[in-house]
Amino acid sequence: MSIQIKARYNGKNFLPLETVDLPTDTDVILEIKTDPVMRLRGLVRLENKQWIDQIINDPSLESY
Amino acid sequence: MAPVPGAGSDIFLDANIFLHIILENPSHADNCAALVKHIEAGHYRGISSIIVLSEVFHRTFIADVAASCRIEPASAPAYIKRHAGLFQKLPRAYESISAIKQMHNIRISDIFFGHTGSCTCNLAEIFSFIERCSPHRCYAGAGD
Numbered sequence: 001m002s003i004q005i006k007a008r009y010n011g012k013n014f015l016p017l018e019t020v021d022l023p024t025d026t027d028v029i030l031e032i033k034t035d036p037v038m039r040l041r042g043l044v045r046l047e048n049k050q051w052i053d054q055i056i057n058d059p060s061l062e063s064y
Numbered sequence: 065m066a067p068v069p070g071a072g073s074d075i076f077l078d079a080n081i082f083l084h085i086i087l088e089n090p091s092h093a094d095n096c097a098a099l100v101k102h103i104e105a106g107h108y109r110g111i112s113s114i115i116v117l118s119e120v121f122h123r124t125f126i127a128d129v130a131a132s133c134r135i136e137p138a139s140a141p142a143y144i145k146r147h148a149g150l151f152q153k154l155p156r157a158y159e160s161i162s163a164i165k166q167m168h169n170i171r172i173s174d175i176f177f178g179h180t181g182s183c184t185c186n187l188a189e190i191f192s193f194i195e196r197c198s199p200h201r202c203y204a205g206a207g208d
Binding site: 037044057060063 | 080082084085086087089090093097100101104118119121122123124126127128130136137138140155156159160162163166
């Protein structure tokens with residue numbers, strides 16, 4: 001299972017800025033992204049790959 | 065990173081450039097990421113607009129809702145209108161704008177307010193503008 005959440009570093013620890021549904025004391029692995037392009041890459045992961053093209057190109061989903 | 069032909073040119077970045085990266089589109093994400101890297105390195109000057117950033121925010125949020133709630137993207141806008149609380153639970157659209165704000169060498173033309181070309185504003189202003197747009201103002205469209 002992979003979960004992305006945002007966190008802020010305070011010089012010593014990472015403070016999670018979102019909550020996740022995990023049992024207390026669960027061990028996790030952190031992947032740190034600070035470069036802006038790396039922060040963007042795969043920010044939203046869609047299992048249905050057809051949705052990627054639809055979300056990017058479908059004019060009916062335009063915001064205006 | 066080797067310089068590419070046309071170095072020094074102005075390149076307009078439409079929303080799809082950022083969206084291919086955000087959604088990790090297998091066919092375009094690498095090229096789009098490389099383009100942004102070239103801009104950050106100063107090989108090109110990036111230009112975009114507040115409308116583009118708004119589109120990136122909007123479609124990233126739709127993608128996040130589709131992925132998290134497992135609903136069709138076409139159904140996401142109506143679903144969002146019924147569940148405004150999703151804005152607090154799904155912050156990736158905000159994160160996308162935050163990351164773009166951090167990028168170097170990208171100028172944002174403020175054509176949203178009727179200006180083009182020489183009239184620009186900085187990314188901090190854009191980010192502030194998007195933050196001021198509450199979820200209700202963004203998604204309570206005509207017909208509500």
